[in-house]
Each structure stands twice: as C-alpha cells, then as structure tokens.
Amino acid sequence: MSSLICDLRTDKVLQTIREGKRLDGRKFDEYRKLSIERNISENAEGTARVRLGETDVIVGVKILPMTPFPDTPDDGSLSVGAEFLPIASPTFESGPPSPESIELSRVVDRGIRESKCIDFAEWSIESGKYAWNAFVDIYAINHDGNLFDAAAIASITALLDSKMPKFEDGKVVKGEFKGKVKLSRKPILCTVSKIGNAIVSDATFAEERAQSARFSVAVTEDEYFSAFQKGGLGSFTASEIDTALDTALKNSKELRKLI
Amino acid sequence: MSSLICDLRTDKVLQTIREGKRLDGRKFDEYRKLSIERNISENAEGTARVRLGETDVIVGVKILPMTPFPDTPDDGSLSVGAEFLPIASPTFESGPPSPESIELSRVVDRGIRESKCIDFAEWSIESGKYAWNAFVDIYAINHDGNLFDAAAIASITALLDSKMPKFEDGKVVKGEFKGKVKLSRKPILCTVSKIGNAIVSDATFAEERAQSARFSVAVTEDEYFSAFQKGGLGSFTASEIDTALDTALKNSKELRKLI
Amino acid sequence: MSSLICDLRTDKVLQTIREGKRLDGRKFDEYRKLSIERNISENAEGTARVRLGETDVIVGVKILPMTPFPDTPDDGSLSVGAEFLPIASPTFESGPPSPESIELSRVVDRGIRESKCIDFAEWSIESGKYAWNAFVDIYAINHDGNLFDAAAIASITALLDSKMPKFEDGKVVKGEFKGKVKLSRKPILCTVSKIGNAIVSDATFAEERAQSARFSVAVTEDEYFSAFQKGGLGSFTASEIDTALDTALKNSKELRKLI
Amino acid sequence: MATKKKEEKESKKESKSKENLEYVNKQGKRLDGRTVDETRPIKIKVGVVPNADGSAYLEWGQNKVIAAVYGPRECLPKHTANPYKAMVRYTYRMATFSVPDRKNPRPGRRDVEISKVSSEAFERAIFTEKFPNTAIDIYVEVLDSNAGTRIAALTTAAVAVADAGIPMRDMIAGVAVGKAGGNIIVDLNKYEEDAPDAVDIPIAILPNSEEIVLLQMDGLLSKKEWVEARTKAFAAIKKVHELQKQALLEKYKNFESTPSNDGSDKQ
C-alpha cells in the first residue's frame, strides 16, 4: 500500500474516532473476534495459534534441560523470543530481531514471569546441574495490529498446553512426559492505543498507524497487574492510564474465558 | 573485465558449443589438466592443492579432539568449510561465507560423508567425552570455473594425506601420530554444465557464465553415487541427468587415478 | 566542524609547527595537564579516569575467575578492550569495535603485559580449573587527541587501584578482597606525532589531523621499552625514532610521578 | 562446529541398528501402511495470509508449512535489482519448535543451501523477464517436521506464487524418493530416512514438461536404482500436482466465504 493511501486511511481513522466510532464498528473498548487453535506442532511441547481478527500469531514452547544460573542453582527458567516473520507483513524484513520484536517479547516475558504463575523451583532437575528451561517462541503470521495481545495470549495458552518432559539417566526420555506444565495464574495482556483523544482497545494495523501512543498492561485473575509498558511517540495523562487499567481489568476477564 | 566483454565472451562460448566444440578445444566430456601438490602446511594434519587448468584450490585438514554429540557419543565427526578468498577472483569479497561457498562445502561434505568412506566409530577416543573431528577447510586461490570438482578432489586428497594425531592423558601429543587417516572409498565429484543444449564437463569460468544449469554427482570406485546436486537457474531433462551420470562414471575413474 | 574548517585548522597547525611553536604554546615534548580521578565505580575492582587537557578516558577493571588456557593451566590472564564511545567525538559511531580502537587496546595490552609487571602465576586459583582474569575496559569520554597515552595511563592506574577478590568453595566471596593487585612495574606509554618535520608529544585532536605518522612506546621505570607501535600513513627515519625514544624516557618519568 | 553438525543431523537422529527391520513387508506395505509408491496424506489451503500477495498452508504427513509471497515489488537495496528480470528470493526457515530439539533461531548453513536451490527452481518456473527491476519474495516457514520439509516447502510455495497471480511456465511440484532396507520408496518418513542404507532424493519438476528444477541426493545409489527412483518420483509428483491444482480451484470456488482473500481490504 502506497504512502499516500496510508495517509488517507490514517485521516479516516482519526475522523471516525472523533465521531466516537471505529472503522469496523467496534466500541472503543471492544476486541475483535478471538480464536485459538492448538496442536500446531507435534515436535513442540506445547503450541497455540491465536487469531484476533486478521492478526495471526503462532507460539511454540520447547522445554529443555539446561545448566541453571550459578546464583539460582535450584531454579528453572523461561526465555521468550519473537520473530516478526516477513510472511506477516510487507513491512517486516528477514534478519536479526528488530527493536520492536525485542520489546514485544520482553513485555510478554514480564507479564508472565512477574505474575509469579510459574514456580521455577519445581523445574529443578539436579541442583546446579540441570533445570528445565521453557523456550517460548513467538511467530507473527499476519500483522493486522495488536501483535502484543495476540502474542501474549498465544504464549500463555501454549504454556498451558505444554507437556513436561521426563529426564532419566542424564537425558530426556523421548516421547514420555509427566503431565502438563503447572501455571498458578493466567496473566492476560491488554493493550490500548491513544488515537486522537480516545483510548481504544485492540487496534487494527490502520488504527496503530493513527495512534500517538500505546499502553500495555498484563492482568491476573486476582486483579493484579504484572506488567506495564508504554510505547509510541506520544504521551498519556494519569487519567488515561487509569482508563486503560480499568478497561484491562474488564477485558482480561472476557479474554481469559476463551483460553 | 567489463560487463560488455563478458557478454561477448558468453556469446562466443554459446556459438562454439552450437558448433559442437569448446573454446579451448576440449571435447564436451573432457577435463582440463589436473595436477596435485601436497605438503602445503606442516601445521596441518593433511593438505592438498589441486589445479584444474587455471582453477586453483587449497585444502587443509586439522584433526582435533572434540566433545561428541550427545546422540552419537561413540562417533567422531567431519566438518567441511569453504572460503572463496578475494584473492581468487575480482568477484569474490571478504566477509561471511556466501550462499555459493556454503553450497559448495555442503556438496563436498555429502559426497564424502555419504560414501561411507569414513568409519566414524574408529574416531572415538573416550565415549561421550572425546572423539576426533576432521575440519576440512577449502580455500579458492584462483577461480577459472569448476571450483566444485577441484574442491572435492582436493578435500579427499587432503584427507588421504592426513595423519591421525595421538591422544594421551587428556590431550593431544604434539608432533606424534598413529598413521594415516583410513578411508575405505575415494568419492570423486564430477560436475557438468548445461550450455545451450550441450552437457559439458569441467566448465571454465567463461563457460560457467554461459551455462543455464549445473549438475554435480559424487561417484565411488564401486560405481555408486553418493551425492547429487543441481544448481543454476535452468533445468535438466531426465535424459540429460542420465548423460551426466554416465559421464561421471567414466570421468571419475580417470580422475581417481591421479589422486 | 566542517571539512573546510578542519583543513584551515590543519594548515594553521602545520604553519605554527614550522615556526617551532604549537598552537597552545606548549614545547614540542611537553604534555598537557594530566589529572587522575579514582572511584568511578563501586562495582568495579578498580577504576581510573584520566584527563590529558580535554582528552578524557575512563578505565574500569573487573577481576573474575575463568578457566585457564589448556597450555597455561597455572596462569591467570589479562584482557584489554577499548570502546570509542560516540559520546566522545562526532566522528565515533556505535557498533562493533573499529580497527582504531582494536589497535589502541592491543598496544595498551602489550605495554603492560610485556613489561612483565604482572606475575600471572600468582593469579592461579586451582590448577587447570580457575585462575583470575583481569578485564581492563577502556572508554573514551572526550577525544581531544592522544587517546593512546591517556588510555594506557588510565589502565595502569586502574590496575594499581584494583582489589583482588576472594574465592572460596568454588565461588567469589562478594564484597571481600585480599588486598590490592600487585604490579612490579609501572609501564607508561608515550606517543609522539610527526607533524611536518617535527616530533611532538601528546598531540591534540587538531595536531593529530595534521600528523603524517604516530609512534608509541611503553617505558618502564628501569628504562626498558616494553612496546613499540608505529601508526599512520607516513614514515619515520631511524633518527626520528631515536628522538621519540629519548623523549619517552624523559616524559615517562614525569608522568609516572602523577600516578 | 557443534551448530553446524547439529543441523546436518536434524533428520538423522537415532539411527540405531535397524538392520534387522523390514521396511516393506510381504504384502508390499510399509510400517505406516503405505505402499512403496504412496505419499503421506497431503492437505493444501490457499490464501491463508491476508497481508500477502499470495499464500498457502500445507500439511504433508506431520510436516506443516506456511508460505507467503510478496511481489513483484521494488527490489531493495536498489543495486541488487536486475534491469532485465525480477529477482526471485526464496527464504526457507524452520520454527524453533518444529524439530525434536530446539532449532537455533538464526538461519544455519542448511537453511541457506535449501533457500539457494529453491530460489533457482523458481527462477526457472516464473516468467521473471516480465518484471524487470523487481523482487519476488517467497517466504516459507516450517511449523512441524518429519522428513521431506524442503519439498513440502517448495510445493507450498508454488501454490502461493500461483495465488499471487504471478505468471509461471508451469507450477513446481516435488517429492522426495529414496531407499530404505533395499526398497525404492516414495516420500520417506523420518523412520525410513534413518535406515542404515537410506538414500534421500528430493526432486522437483515442472510437471507438464518434466523439466527437473531441483535435484539433490545423499546416500549410496546405483544407476539402476536411480532410474527406478526417478520413475516413481515423476508418477508421485503428478499426484501432488493434482492436489495443488485442486487447492487453487477450491479457493476460487469458496471465494465468497473467505473475505480476507478478496483483496478489497488489503493494506
């Protein structure tokens, strides 16, 4: 899409928002249709594919025995990575991770990690020698806005879907598992965009182009926040952040039901 | 050489081929003069320098103790790498390996590995802890076409020339060896170019510029093929492949005598 | 500063030198004011900040237990790195180390290492398993010429300032130390620039732009040289090198007093 | 080195002693019930990535692949453009979780080689001379794997290129044929690829002209075995090609029900 057409589309988004509406008819705090698919890869310990409207994200989890960090010899660990595949958008390129994909993966990581939903001590195998590390790898398949929430929901879903491998005689027992990974909470990331003076949820690609700033918050079922992240060139007032938090408390409940 | 001169040269190659001849007077299935030099480096376990006409390739082998792969704790291993040194051609640049040099090294690797000429179990030192790895490193010195065959012949020659190091008390004994590396077969790579409708062996640089496609096949002394690789933007018919295989069966015998 | 202004400044430097003077009034073999600051970082084992006129360099030392090299299982080691921070000059860029910063760090390293001021055997912890490695990291903060000498003086000062960590039960004891690092000599690097036909010490940035070549020499208190390095596009006569060495013998004594 | 060798081994794990095992039984059936000429089940869906100019998703046994095509579009950086034709840039990658061990997210030497020979295959298929100075980017991501991924990828990509409306001499279709336990068989699975005498021959052709556009082989193969393998391969590829055509027809049949593919709201 040419730059001119982009600008016209952005104008149209802004004008519609000023009229209190969105181009696709949603309310400001309304999400697009969320659908979840599992069993993307038998080779993965767990997978999930999340579609939010036309945004499409696949997450796979591999759980491998690693040497624990010297300062936490009895703890397992979590690694989250994201690839903005050039499949997903004409604006994505092959190559090393972009700052955008690094930011996304780190926000998803914090939302999960800081919710304390994983008891890393349970992932120990042998003190100082082996502990399980879960590699959560996020792949953008189609980018129509709000990759953050789609990626976060796919990540927690894939973790919930994951089988815990067995370890015997110094190695992994292929094809055998000891049940599912245990998660004590299901943090949900809810992102809003500031477009004009409105705070809207689950922005499309066209809406993101028109946004001045973005704010993401991860919410647990017991109504705690486990991560904040402001992004974008603009700013938020304190009351806009409060609106975003309230919206997230509400939306996270609905979204969690779909996992 | 300017692009215009290249194009004229290419036209001349194509025209000569149409007349059933080659610019340097060779028959379609004929190789240039092959010469082999050894003892390029005392620091290497084995070396060979192969000249095919003006094409010039040096290969050195280093054999070092490495930790074996967890799934093959009792096997040694082979690693083939290639550098298209900027020495060798105005078209080569310094920097990380190009797709062309990666392809070459992988085809040379497969030709040797898949011929089963190496018994990797014999290269074990201590189960799960140490096994010999042979690093075969290919350096292009002058590129006048058919680097594939020159590199493959130099690689198998350098391996045949290689001394097996000694290992005692957890380390290599400097300057002592336990005989030559054992190879049960000598796979020879034979490459043909499709130029116009002709299938020609051992193309020069000018001929390669005129080729539409390339086909390489590794042949053992017991008339088995151990690797195929089609390259280039064009295609082959099934019967052209058969011609290439028959030519390779014949040429590999002659070339093997020279090792 | 534009290229034109640079050229005019260079002409002025050259003309002044021809008149036997320097722009800032110093004698040819005279250094700018040297000042040294310590305690830049509590997290470092040792630090030093050296200002030579407006040239400003910070060096920090981290001393960590590392696996010794297989061929020197009973020796510690030294690693010197340099970053030409883009903070320090409009001509410096972020990114991997430039050839210039690599050269500087290697010359500083040789000046120290080859003076034999460190007894690496004393840095052994457990033969073949652990030995102390001192990481000396040089950061350019403001570049007004002669980064080499400023970096070398800051490095030896930071090493002299460094505390030796304690190691017990397989790990470093946080916050405890067993005295200062021992250095048997204090090598001082003295660099001269050849500007026109003059040999001048401690060149400013403007003088370095006018220089044809550079020569650095590290000098110990017992009047041995431990490193030479000629740099730059020009050349030196044998007698110019002799002048540089005599100047260094003299200046190093004065500079050493300030450490 | 470890990395390099790991790659080689992606599909060669656990090649324990299987000498006694029978890869084809007396009834002519393989262990998974297939005949020697039979491929694993193949499903293809067209138009799965709304943003792309063309796309396809394929399941081939356990293999799962997604492909998207962007182009013809401006060729950047500009000095890489060709004034006589489009540049075809094919990128093969495997998701980290698509293999039994975790794949290193950075592209390896195997990825580079497969991308190179696949690019060359598409150079032959596409009428590149119609689009001078442009790039046609074909991206393929393997989501799950069990032997034969480069052919599965190429087959998916060909459908995506067709979906993008890029004119081709012919569609590319392929199969891997080979040998296990002395039998020439079509579409080896991982278990068969690990046979002690395994031969693996990925081959792709333009189905109508039978031009070979991709051909690789490893293992010990005689001339006679090659002729048998090639014959079986060509027959199997024609079936694969039928499935490609059906999938494309399917898309245009279901036109109304897949709004994301009608192009009206592409960005």
Added chain:
Amino acid sequence: MATKKKEEKESKKESKSKENLEYVNKQGKRLDGRTVDETRPIKIKVGVVPNADGSAYLEWGQNKVIAAVYGPRECLPKHTANPYKAMVRYTYRMATFSVPDRKNPRPGRRDVEISKVSSEAFERAIFTEKFPNTAIDIYVEVLDSNAGTRIAALTTAAVAVADAGIPMRDMIAGVAVGKAGGNIIVDLNKYEEDAPDAVDIPIAILPNSEEIVLLQMDGLLSKKEWVEARTKAFAAIKKVHELQKQALLEKYKNFESTPSNDGSDKQ
C-alpha cells in the same frame, strides 16, 4: 540463552529469603535512613564533554551516568531521514564494570528495549518538527549502577539535551517508584528491588504538563497501589526536576570558569 537471562537478572541477584525483613521501620525510615518519599542523593553537572553539543554527568545514589548529545546533525544513512522532523536516537549502554558481574560489551536485549522506550520519550519532549531531515543523537553510558539506571540515564540525558540548546516542550524528569515489604516507596535501591514482593515502576513525565512519556512496571501491583505509587512518583519527580534546573543554572553562572563549555573552540 544464558546471555539473555543474565541480563534479566542484572538487578535481581541474591533474592534470598527476606520475608522476615522489614523494609520500613516504625519510625517510617528505610534501611538506608530514607523516608518512603525520599530519593537517594542526586548530583548533576552540566557540560562535561567538551566535544558534544550538550552533555551532563549525574550521580544518583551509587548510580553514575554520563550523557552526551550530538545534533541536530545530518541523518545518516540518508534513507533513514524524515523530511518532516528530526530522528531522535537514544542509546543506553552500561560500562562492563558498572555491574557486580562483568557486563558483556555488546548491547543486549535489555539495552535495546530501554533505548527504544527512551527514544520515544524524547520524541515527545523535543520539538522534532523544527529540524526536518536531521538526527538528534543522545548517548548515555552508565558507569556505576545500583537500581534505577534507566531513569537516572533519562534524567541526565534531558539535561544534556537542554545544554545542547535543543528546544523542548518541557524537560523530561523521572523516578522509579515501587513496592517492597508491602510499602509503596520512592526510588528503590537494589536491596529493595530484591524484596520478595518487589514492584518496580520506572516513570518519566514532562513535569509541567504531567504527561507520562515513559512508563514500565514489573511485579504484582493492585490498582490502589498504583494510584499511591503514581502520586508519590509525581511529587518526587518535581524535586528531581528542580535539581535539573539548578544544574543548568549552575553552569551558566560558572560560565567563565569552564572554558571548555563556551563553544569557542569546539571541533
């Protein structure tokens, strides 16, 4: 992976069982004697890098930061320039010796993220539209650290930008607020950041308009706690802002005594 996780842990070491510990005593004092609303001592010096267009040095407790600004200057490579505004490129780095373990000299993922969100904060503060086609480069190097470095860096950088004479809507000032042992406290030190219930909220605003230009959080925080934390943060930031202004005034007061800052002999 080791590298990645190491980074995460830079400030999370030694989180042993401190459940019994009291982070704020009955007198309302923290272990280092501060009240819950109090920042560690802050010192700012302006114009410390003669070559730069603007620069500043800051000590904030144990944290030591140097910042330099170059620009507006030509934006290279040229295709990254924007014809409507200046590009703000903020680079956050930590010296190898600024942390208890040695920091890898190559920038890590944490550096990239902090640089990104800080660039965005300055995009809001600076009147970028006044300098089309240029770049404003802000470089920050952390020399010593003890929790709160990204805010210390941003605060220093804002002073350096002002020193460079680059027009801003307002100066950026920030603080990290958070939680330890159930108390909402201002400017956590490393010990407090390692509390079992620690919450860390780096926040930066334009002090006059109270626009939030940077906001991150990790840890478990309720809505109510957030409101308390934000209120404390805004109050603390205003004090930080006063120190920034004083430092700038100080420079111009001492104009004569700092010849390197008079611009006359800049290269």
Added chain:
Amino acid sequence: MATKKKEEKESKKESKSKENLEYVNKQGKRLDGRTVDETRPIKIKVGVVPNADGSAYLEWGQNKVIAAVYGPRECLPKHTANPYKAMVRYTYRMATFSVPDRKNPRPGRRDVEISKVSSEAFERAIFTEKFPNTAIDIYVEVLDSNAGTRIAALTTAAVAVADAGIPMRDMIAGVAVGKAGGNIIVDLNKYEEDAPDAVDIPIAILPNSEEIVLLQMDGLLSKKEWVEARTKAFAAIKKVHELQKQALLEKYKNFESTPSNDGSDKQ
C-alpha cells in the same frame, strides 16, 4: 575472551623454562645453524594467481604466504572513496590449518591490527594520489606459519603490488629482529620467539630511503639493544629486498613459459 587470548598466544605457546638453554653457541650459531644476522631461507615466486592484477607466493622458512592485488579499481561502497587518492585496503588472514591449533575462520583482533598497520605502510609506498577515487586491494593469506608471518606477508604483498604495475616510491621490505637468550638476532623462529627474555620487533622500510613504514615491538628492550637490533634489521632487509627484485626479474625472464601471466586471457 578465550578467543582473544588464544590469538595472542598463536606464537607464544610452550614457553616452558628455557632459561638454561643457549640460543647462540660459542661458534656464533643458532640452534638451526644460522648466524645471528641470517634469515631463514626465502623463496619468492611472482604471478601465481592468473585472475589477479598482481600476485606472489613466498616461502620464508616454514612460513608460506600467497598475496594477490586487485586494482586500482572502483572503490565500493562509493562513499568510502577518496577524491584525492586511492584507498589502500590490506587484508591479512591466516588459513585455519596454518597454525598448530585450528585458527577460527573469522578474522580476529590480531588480524585487524596487522591489516591496519600494513595498510598504512603501503599508503606510504604507493603513489596513491595518482589514482583518485579508486581502491587498491591487497589480500594476503598465510598458508603455514612459524613466527614472522606479518613481515612475510608484507614482503610478499610488496612483490604482488609491483607485479600489478602499481607505481611505488619504493618497494616495501621487512624483517623481524629481536632478542633471545640475551642475543640480538635476526628473523626469530618460533622456538626463539618463545625464549623467556624474547623480544620481537617486526620492522619494514622503504629500502632505498630507509624510511620506517612499519614498526612494532614487544618484550623488554633497552635503548642500546634497539640500536643494535635496528642496525641488524636494516642490513637483513636489504638482502630481502634483493630477493624481491630477483623474483620480479625472474618472472619477466620466464615470460614466455608462464602464459597465465601475460595478461592476454585475463577475465
């Protein structure tokens, strides 16, 4: 770090206690039979890479080096070109198998430093101002090594530059001099370089004007020793220079018998 230190040690292995050893015996002979003033045997062959504009191969004791020169040619990327002179880009590399342990194929810090100081030496030798906007690329590959490779490389490269017909003020020639067991000796071999008191001084000059274009040193050296070392070096370099000239003459003498060097069929 391991990599970095490995490099340093390429020529410093096995420096066990050799204090008792005699490096020069009463007859003034070194362990390999040379006098203190004598270099190892040197053989030079000109014109060994047909594709290059100039090339040479050299054996210096166990050291084996090949050098090729391309240029003056277009300087790419263009923004690196200089409108007043040619850029000289000297690239020193060691083959993986040229050292006792395997050399990492990626260039290390030692390679970068040697390439830099060697580029600078050639900048002085070549009339670069005659070829504005161009690049002169000098590539050197060490195939086998035993102390003194940077000088062997530079000496080979100088012949290759002459073979390319690039006008020089003077040819570059060099030698490494130094100290072992208290003796100032010419052209140290690896055994001598490992002496406990070893000093290594690579030095290269323009032989006619005696301008020093490359000079490095490590080890502990007095002023007096330097003067002795320099005197010995200059004398040895003149002999090296004679061999360079002979090799070039040899090529043109044998003109007819080396068809690849006549330029008629260069590509």
